[in-house]
Amino acid sequence: MVISLPEKFLTSKRKFEHIEICLKHNVKMREKSTGFEDVEFIHRSLPEINKHEIETSIDFLGHTLNAPIIIAGMTGGHPVAKKINAELAKAAQDLSIGMGIGSQRAAIENPSLAYTYEIARKVAPDIFLIANLGAPQLVKGYSIDEAKKAVKMIDADALAIHLNPLQEALQSEGEIEARGYLKNIQRIAKELDVPVIAKETGAGISGEDALLLKKAGVAAIDIGGAGGTSWSGVESIRAKNRGDKLGEELGKTYWDWGIPTAVSTVEVAEAVGNYLKIIATGGIRSGLDVAKALALGADAAGVALPFLSPAYKEGARAVILKLKQMIEELRVAMFLVGARNISELKQSNVVVVGKTADWLKARGINLVKLSKRRK
Ligand SMILES: Cc1cc2nc3c(=O)[nH]c(=O)nc-3n(C[C@H](O)[C@H](O)[C@H](O)COP(=O)(O)O)c2cc1C
Known part of the structure; x- marks a missing residue:
């Protein structure tokens, strides 16, 4: 006998499948990388700072974070997710990120x-905490009331509206009505009393879309670029598990779709960096990646998958250890480029080579200005 779950539990079931797949399988992009391997700082043999003077804190949408790192939105909606959120939140509170x-x-x-x-x-109780709803749900009838409910539920400091057309296109149950995303984001951004962050989930945001989002009134963009977790990969595995051959193959074909994180960061920074805060997420795996993302124009970096397994299997202490390592890696990069604080890091000289440079040049972006900013 097949027992089908009531509608109100289907989202919860899907959330659990996503966690399970991310814990058990390799869901990294296969061919595509973030592009950070093409980004190099210009090493300073004369940093002319003391390492202990380095200050990593930032002001982000009116809040102070001790380091420019955000644990990216992952889960909720299932008892297992409660444990994961609790452990992640303990770590974020401990380190004030x-x-x-x-x-x-x-x-x-x-x-x-x-x-x-x-x-x-x-x-x-004290962290900068971000609520999360999907643009597809806004189009399907969520109003300012649902946005307010989401914010109130966790006393959030901002609301992320996630954009995931790639994943929706591949899911058999995907919400594929994307007409009206912008209009709805604009409505929520205007009426909500906390800032709205437009957030991709692994396929990146282009300069053109960033300009549209700026017009719609968002306060920040999480570029959620390609090179880290592949949501096509996750959906391909999910489809395989339920014997859906078409879904499995579609997910494989699009496993590596998207704008690499380094490219998307530069594009979005060029387009709206003077006006909006930028979070670079997608394949950020070390403090050196964080440093590179900031030098390319981001204000903070987001990290998701690397914290999932430590939070689930070992708890907050393991997440804190990983985060401390990232922060120390960031501090080393800052020392080696002579940056005493994050604004100086953002002004340091970087060269972009290889495929990432080709991509950015083909999009008309001048890379020399990144490599000759600081005398
Ligand atoms: C298990 C899991 C669940 C996720 N669920 C959400 C979600 O509900 N909403 C969202 O905006 N992003 C979600 N994401 C996407 C992440 O926030 C992030 O953009 C993406 O995983 C790329 O970052 P990474 O390479 O560090 O994992 C999820 C990621 C993971 C790994």
Whole structure:
């Protein structure tokens, strides 16, 4: 006998499948990388600073983060997700960094699941915490009321509206009505009393789309670029698990789709960097990647997948260890380019070579100005 779950539990079930797949399988992009391997700082043999003077804190949308790192939104909507959110939030609170939670759709559809998200604010009363809803749900009828509910649920400091047309296009149950994303983002950005962040989930944002998002009134863009976790990969594995051959093959074909994180960061910074905050997420795996993302124009970097398994299997201590390593790696990069603080790091000289340079040049971006900023 096949027992089908009631509608209100389907999102929760899908959320659990996503976590399970990300924990058990290799869901990294296969051929495409972030492009950070093509980005090099100009080493300073004369840094002319003392390493202990280095200050990594930033002001981000009115909040102070001790390091320019945000644990990117991943989960909620399932009892397992409650544990993961709790451990991630403990780590974020301990180190005073930012954190996002996963899409709150599951709890909007079924309020009895709200506790799986609320836990983040309970254990981390002071952090910069980001609520999360999907643009497809806004188009399907979510209004300012649902946006306010999501923010209130975790007493959030900002709302991320995620954009994931790639994943929606590949899911058999995907929401493929993308007409109206912008109009809805604009409405929410205008009416909500916390800042709105437009957030991709692994396929990157172009300069052109960044300009449209700026017009729509968002306060920040999380570029969610390609080179890290592949959502096509996750959907391909999910399709395989349920015997859906077409879904499996589609996911394989698009496994590496998207604008690499380094490229997207430069494009978005060129287009809107003077006006909006930029978070670079997607394949950020070390403090050196964080440093490169900031030198390319980001204000903070987001990291998702590397924290999932430590949070689930070992708890907050393991997440804190990983984060401390990243922060120390960032400090070393800052020392080696003579940057006492994050604004100086953002002005340091970087060269962009190889495929990433080819891509950016083909898009008309002048790379010399990145390599000759500081005398
Ligand atoms: C298990 C998992 C679940 C995710 N769920 C969401 C989500 O609900 N909403 C969202 O905006 N992004 C979600 N993401 C995307 C991440 O925030 C991030 O953009 C993406 O994973 C790329 O970063 P990474 O390479 O560091 O993993 C999820 C990522 C993972 C690994």
